[in-house]
Amino acid sequence: MSTTYTQIYHSPIGIIKIVADEFCIEELVFIEDVQLNQLSISTTTPEVINQCIDELIEYFAGKRKHFSVAINQAGTEFQQKVWKELYEVPFSKILSYGELAKKMGDPNLVRAAASANGKNKIAIIVPCHRIVGADRSLVGYAWGKARKKWLLQHEFRLELGVQTLF
Numbered sequence: 001m002s003t004t005y006t007q008i009y010h011s012p013i014g015i016i017k018i019v020a021d022e023f024c025i026e027e028l029v030f031i032e033d034v035q036l037n038q039l040s041i042s043t044t045t046p047e048v049i050n051q052c053i054d055e056l057i058e059y060f061a062g063k064r065k066h067f068s069v070a071i072n073q074a075g076t077e078f079q080q081k082v083w084k085e086l087y088e089v090p091f092s093k094i095l096s097y098g099e100l101a102k103k104m105g106d107p108n109l110v111r112a113a114a115s116a117n118g119k120n121k122i123a124i125i126v127p128c129h130r131i132v133g134a135d136r137s138l139v140g141y142a143w144g145k146a147r148k149k150w151l152l153q154h155e156f157r158l159e160l161g162v163q164t165l166f
Helices: 033-038 047-060 077-088 097-103 107-118 145-160
Strands: 005-011 014-020 025-031
Touching (some): 014 033, 014 047, 025 047, 077 107
Antiparallel strands (some): 005 014, 014 025
């Protein structure tokens, strides 16, 4: 069994907990201040976490649109397929849950794809925030609609020069 390491990163939109083994990011989730007391922060940090933090800093500064840090998220075969599709959604682009299901080859998988999307534990890097409702509304985001809106507006502003779409 491999050792896991935990660090935090204070992003412009909240505290992010990063969990990794020696080689891959396994979890990147927003947490609240009160959860900090419950964390066991690692005294040593593998290079993959340092790389992840550097890439997050670049993303929030508007200098990165795609992440290259290694990730490995545990999940079912279907969840892995959904997360792979999410990972492929380009910076500043959005898809509806229906479009996501269609890309996976079966438009009837909307609910299953939405459920797998909601179980994503690698925020931002696996950009589940880029999935919206059929009417392009901001629906569901495990870490709150305000963060989803901020992330999308950040990307739209950088890529399209648009201040707000939501």
